[in-house]
Amino acid sequence: MVVGAGVIGAACAEALSAAGVTVTVVDRSGPAAGTTGAGEGNVLVSDKEPGPELELAQASRRQLPILLAKLAGELGQADVEWQPKGGLVVATTDPRPLHDFAARQREAGVTAHEITAGQALELEPNLTREITAAVHYPEDGQVQPVLLATTLLSAVRQRGGQLLSGVTATGVSRNALLTDRGAIACDHVVNACGPWAGEFAANAGAPIPVLPRRGLILVTTPVKDLVRHKVYDADYVGAVASGDADLQTSTVVESTPAGTVLIGSSRQRVGFDDTIQVDVLRELARKAIRLFPKLRKVNVMRAYGGFRPYLPDHLPVIGQDHRVPGLWHATGHEGAGIGLAVATGRLLTELMTGQKPHVDPKPFRVDRPGLA
Known part of the structure; x- marks a missing residue:
């Protein structure tokens, strides 16, 4: 059973x-x-x-x-809409933590290509011009x-x-x-x-x-070719690894085969309270716009949330x-x-x-x- x-x-x-x-x-x-x-x-x-x-x-x-x-x-x-499209992790501040993390992953057998800002823009033309470092992960995918x-x-x-x-x-x-x-x-x-x-x-x-750890996601109306990979900022890794119960947000942006754009991510331990918090959605939207400025003109279609099974x-x-x-x-x-x-x-x-x-x-x- x-x-x-x-x-x-x-x-x-x-x-x-x-x-x-x-x-x-x-x-x-x-x-x-x-x-x-x-x-x-x-x-x-x-x-x-x-x-x-x-x-x-x-x-x-x-x-x-x-x-x-x-x-x-x-x-x-x-x-299952399997897309081996690869991921792009970018930094907009000090690039050293991102480079150090990628180096440790390469030692563990992960394919992690450190690329220039110009190369990142070739992969994602609508990305902000303020990035200081980027790492391309061709093994990342989505279903x-x-x-x-x-x-x-x-x-x-x-x-x-x-x-x-x-x-x-x-x-x-x-x-x-x-x-x-x-x-x-x-x-x-x-x-x-x-x-x-x-x-x-x-x-x-x-x-x-x-324990349940709640997260919220924004979904935009369909938009053509705005985001090609799974793209997130370097803060995402720290948010995933954190054990803090308080609200944490980091920018994650990716498209679906239907053309919608998914925007995350948030993490918060609040039991099974499933309230959709507008202030959290606003913060997700603000951070996503900083990464992809053209999102400012794209409408949000809906938002949803769920609980992840967290262990200490x-x-x-x-x-x-x-x-x-x-x-x-x-x-x-x-x-x-x-x-x-x-x-x-x-x-x-x-x-x-x-x-x-x-x-x-x-x-x-x-x-x-x-x-x-």
Whole structure:
């Protein structure tokens, strides 16, 4: 049983079913109804410090196009709007932190090209002329997150698995998942509840400190060829890595195949308060205009927000919980879940089925010191 039909739960279910495991996915709402449906679809290596999360991201980035090609053959199609368009990180102040970060990433195997301001403008002609440094990351990409999750779940169903929407998981007993519709017999339960994973884990008798971290995104009306890559300022990396509960914003701008421009990003720990704050939207808009001045004349069509599953040491939990027999976790990816999903599903499957892990699972274990 996989609890949660977001992209992480879907990726775990797909990998398990591909390994021959009979899988049922349950979700109290439906596919991609939570964090996944409120995301941008980022598949990034550019925003991660060298270490376990970057290694997981690199593995996932390598595997994603291979998996999509496999699913296209199996399902007849697998259009998730995959765009390996690359990313561009720019600085408008001191360039040294950006250069130092890129150097550390290159040592870890990331392709990171330091380019001049003129070269950056060739890649993004509408970018501000005030940039002092830029790094091009050709490995960065983007998908439509809802399409990715539903495609993965389609593969699960085609292999004989089930999706039970409108079913709320309430706990775990020996050899069963407890739900509001009664107990469902199973050998293993995967907690892929995203920001709600802490609540489910506590109900299962194995608490983990997952907290919701809210983010807001602006969506413009369609505009032609304004932004070609995923572009963000150098402050984004610091905001991602911060554990501060207070509001943090950094500029992220990217287009979609439909022509709309997505503008982020904000991070704030306010529990599950889903209020759309106009002052936060204004700040996102102001910062985006500083990066792309032509956005000043583009209309905003809508705004949306969601909750990311935050853990204090900024690493997901992937693997078995030895406090409760049969309980597994795949959560805590915060805003990187889309990009980490494929490798997460594969790693969890390898651990559950006794295969050799393709990445080191130790940093993601539930009993690691950072979660004590």
